[in-house]
Amino acid sequence: MADLQTVVVIGGGQAAGWIVKTLRKEGFDGRLVMIADEIHLPYERPPLSKAVLAGEADIDTVRIVDHDAFAELNVEAWQPECATSIDRDARIVRTASGREVQYDRLVIATGGAARRLPDAMVKTSHLAYLRTLDDAVHIGKRLRESHSKRLVVIGGGWIGLEVAATARKLGVDVTVIEGAPRLCGRSVPESVSAFLLKLHRNHGVDVRLNASLASLEDNQQGVRALLADGTFVDADFAVAGIGLKPHTAVAESAGIECNDGIVVDEFGATNDEHVFACGDVANHPNAWLKRRVRLESWANAQNQAIATARAVLGARTPYAEIPWFWSDQYDVNLQILGDVPPGATPVVRGDLDARRASLFFFEGDVLRGVIAINATRDLKVAKKWMSQGRAVDIATLADTAKALA
Numbered sequence: 006m007a008d009l010q011t012v013v014v015i016g017g018g019q020a021a022g023w024i025v026k027t028l029r030k031e032g033f034d035g036r037l038v039m040i041a042d043e044i045h046l047p048y049e050r051p052p053l054s055k056a057v058l059a060g061e062a063d064i065d066t067v068r069i070v071d072h073d074a075f076a077e078l079n080v081e082a083w084q085p086e087c088a089t090s091i092d093r094d095a096r097i098v099r100t101a102s103g104r105e106v107q108y109d110r111l112v113i114a115t116g117g118a119a120r121r122l123p124d125a126m127v128k129t130s131h132l133a134y135l136r137t138l139d140d141a142v143h144i145g146k147r148l149r150e151s152h153s154k155r156l157v158v159i160g161g162g163w164i165g166l167e168v169a170a171t172a173r174k175l176g177v178d179v180t181v182i183e184g185a186p187r188l189c190g191r192s193v194p195e196s197v198s199a200f201l202l203k204l205h206r207n208h209g210v211d212v213r214l215n216a217s218l219a220s221l222e223d224n225q226q227g228v229r230a231l232l233a234d235g236t237f238v239d240a241d242f243a244v245a246g247i248g249l250k251p252h253t254a255v256a257e258s259a260g261i262e263c264n265d266g267i268v269v270d271e272f273g274a275t276n277d278e279h280v281f282a283c284g285d286v287a288n289h290p291n292a293w294l295k296r297r298v299r300l301e302s303w304a305n306a307q308n309q310a311i312a313t314a315r316a317v318l319g320a321r322t323p324y325a326e327i328p329w330f331w332s333d334q335y336d337v338n339l340q341i342l343g344d345v346p347p348g349a350t351p352v353v354r355g356d357l358d359a360r361r362a363s364l365f366f367f368e369g370d371v372l373r374g375v376i377a378i379n380a381t382r383d384l385k386v387a388k389k390w391m392s393q394g395r396a397v398d399i400a401t402l403a404d405t406a407k408a409l410a
Contacts, residue, residue: 017041020284
């Protein structure tokens with residue numbers, strides 16, 4: 006650590022917040038600069054599509070550290086500021102306003118931006134994307150306005166469905182337009198897609214599957230979504246949730262290897278020994294999945310950042326967490342742990358129709374993944390088994406008369 010005088014962090018989200026917290030906790034007392042394009046202190050994103058949207062939470066409830074605790078970390082926060090270039094030879098980061106800082110180690114935790122609909126498709130201003138706290142506050146205000154009673158959601162993935170659920174809770178009529186034949190098709194099996202479809206339809210959401218959007222146009226004081234089959238949906242405004250585009254531009258232009266994110270090893274190191282990356286923007290080798298992956302989850306943003314910060318200081322412990330993700334919609338808490346191979350047939354414990362079930366995915370008799378619906382306890386037991394690599398008696402697993410543990 007002797008050669009480490011200045012660490013620069015590009016980004017100001019959850020991963021960046023955990024980088025600066027961990028560096029200080031682990032004893033780094035040098036200069037620490039955080040360059041972030043948002044004005045807010047680092048905050049968590051999961052509440053944005055739920056509590057913040059519903060008006061039940063704000064920056065004070067979602068940030069990782071309050072102002073006093075952040076002040077104690079002694080971080081030079083350049084906010085709002087955008088890092089525009091990295092000179093790897095001179096080890097200098099330059100910003101849009103012309104500032105520059107020399108680093109001994111650089112951590113890129115830039116996250117990503119909401120993937121946008123093609124410009125040619127959007128002919129209205131009544132369209133919003135949800136990625137930042139300000140986005141959530143803006144959309145939440147719209148949802149709670151007395152004249153905003155109809156919302157069209159483009160995309161039937163996790164963000165789209167959480168926005169739909171929150172809007173229904175606020176009494177807004179919701180139509181979800183999804184181009185694929187099922188909801189969340191990339192991350193859950195057909196039975197869970199069907200469960201989500203039934204859940205939303207039971208709550209009054211008009212879900213359109215295999216519905217290809219042709220354009221969004223102004224219509225009186227609102228918006229009209231025109232579909233490829235000639236039908237249309239009228240609403241007061243639209244929210245698109247069609248994925249995340251990782252912020253790799255500053256790394257790419259500096260010659261840092263990128264491939265669906267910034268390519269890092271199990272310690273968060275890039276192909277430049279002085280540069281690290283973590284969080285939504287980082288593509289890492291995942292020991293559990295046995296493949297490279299870029300994870301967009303709360304757990305990954307926090308835990309990969311902690312491991313990366315330690316590696317920056319020379320304490321190299323591989324980041325090897327079992328991937329974990331959750332979503333809250335209405336009275337349903339859905340959690341995914343580990344690997345859910347496409348097309349795999351799960352062992353089901355419980356009853357999906359009763360909104361309490363766990364789906365277990367196996368490779369031989371080794372548990373590889375779990376989807377738990379209102380069954381947090383099952384997930385905790387399964388995580389223990391998975392961490393221990395224990396063989397599981399598949400025959401008795403589905404028998405709810407027997408306690409899982």
